[in-house]
Amino acid sequence: MKLPIFIADAFTATAFRGNPAAVCLVENTLPEDAHQRIAGEMNLSETAFIRKLQPSDNFTQKNTNNTLTFVTMSGELKARRAEDGIVLDFPLYPTSPQDLHEVEDLIKAAIGDDTLVQDIQYSPDTRKLLVRLSDSYNRSFLETLKVNTEPLPRIEQTGKVKGLILTLKGEPGGRTPQYDFYSRYFAPWVGLPEDPVTGSAHTVLSSYWSQQLRKKEMRAFQCSRRGGELDISLRPDGRVDLKGGAAIVLEGTLTV
Template sequence: MQLPVFVVDAFTGEAFRGNPAAVCLLENELDEETHQKIAREMNLSETAFIQKLHPSDNFTQSSRFGLRWFTPATEVPLCGHATLASSAVLFHKIKNVNQTVTFVTLSGELKARQAEDGIIMDLPLYPTQPKDVKEVQDLIKVALCNVRVQDVRYSPDTKKLLVRIDDSYGRSFLENLEVNASNLTKVENTGKVRGLILTLKGEGSGKPQGYDFYSRYFAPWVGVAEDPVTGSAHAVLSSYWSQQLGKKEMRAFQCSRRGGEMKVSLRDGGRIDITGQTALVLEGKLTI
């Protein structure tokens, strides 16, 4: 059997930047093991599987699809960049005729719509709560050594730990910070943390090339040492920084080696719009 497969760089308009995701189009259902084997073969942080919901559906005309995301190690409940990549394949490559498509996922229904400046995803917004530093001090020490920390929050919905680095540090410090992700799982193996967000206040999006906040994201607990640009982490970050900055519209940059940016807009009802660009870098057939 051959499956159409694409690799899309998400949260960037340039090839070889942003976050690459593999996207597979499924005419028929696959067993669980094959999903995981394909994701392991692709060896990207995420492989997305777009599935027809009904036999009569087709990828060009239909507006609702199933969507699942797999790292090389496991299935995950939400992945923003692979959702953006999946939307780009449908809109730009398959030429889906709809302005908006809906994905049925483990995180409920997610919508993506075409816009002049990219694709806008409608995702859940995940609030954070204060975290007792003593409970995670070993993890923070391994990640940051003696770097000053200004705030620590936790997202119970996503099991992501958010660590805000002191405002005295700048973007270049976060970009050059060396984190040995393999050591993180050695000090945190309780299952309470599934992702570590390091974040830093920006200079403000009102300035040329300015951003409201910066971040990096590490998830060795799900098989991803460092994720280049992470939509699901920004569903947590945006909740935090909106409260800190008193803003609902923000620009964010993730400071991985590849780097990527997005616009975020908080909406009523605990939702967030994340806008990003994409670049298609590979298409072919996967033989299984």
């Protein structure tokens, strides 16, 4: 069996940046182990399989509302085309203040004793710990910060934390383009030392920074080595739209 397959870099318009994901077009239902084997072969943290719902469907035809629905481990994810990118429809997850003493060892192991922390929040819905660094730091500090993720699963074994977000307020009047906030994301608990660009982390970041900045429309940059930018729009229905560019960097045929 031969399947069309692509690699697309998301949340960027430039090849080899953003978040790489494999997309495989499937004519017929595949055995479950085939999905896992293909994902393992692509060696990417995200691999999507697009299958026709009706035999008459055509992969090259436009959807009537330009929307695709993906079934993920976290539930349904809707994506729609916009003039200047792809919009992902996510739930918005609130945070609450986190007691420093409960996570102090984890934070010190990750970023050391000398890094100044301004705020600590926790999202129980996503089990993500949000650590806001001091406003005295700039983007370059976050980009070059050495984060030690190796010991974190040993330190936090309760299952409460499954992801660590480091975030920083944007620099007004600084770089062009300007961003409202910066972030990096780490999930060694699930085998992901650092994620290039993370939609799920921004469901938490959007909620936090919207309250901090009193804004519903924001622009964000994830400061990983690859880097990626997101346009954020909080909706009245309690969800959030995350918009980003996409660049197809590979197109080919997979033989199964």
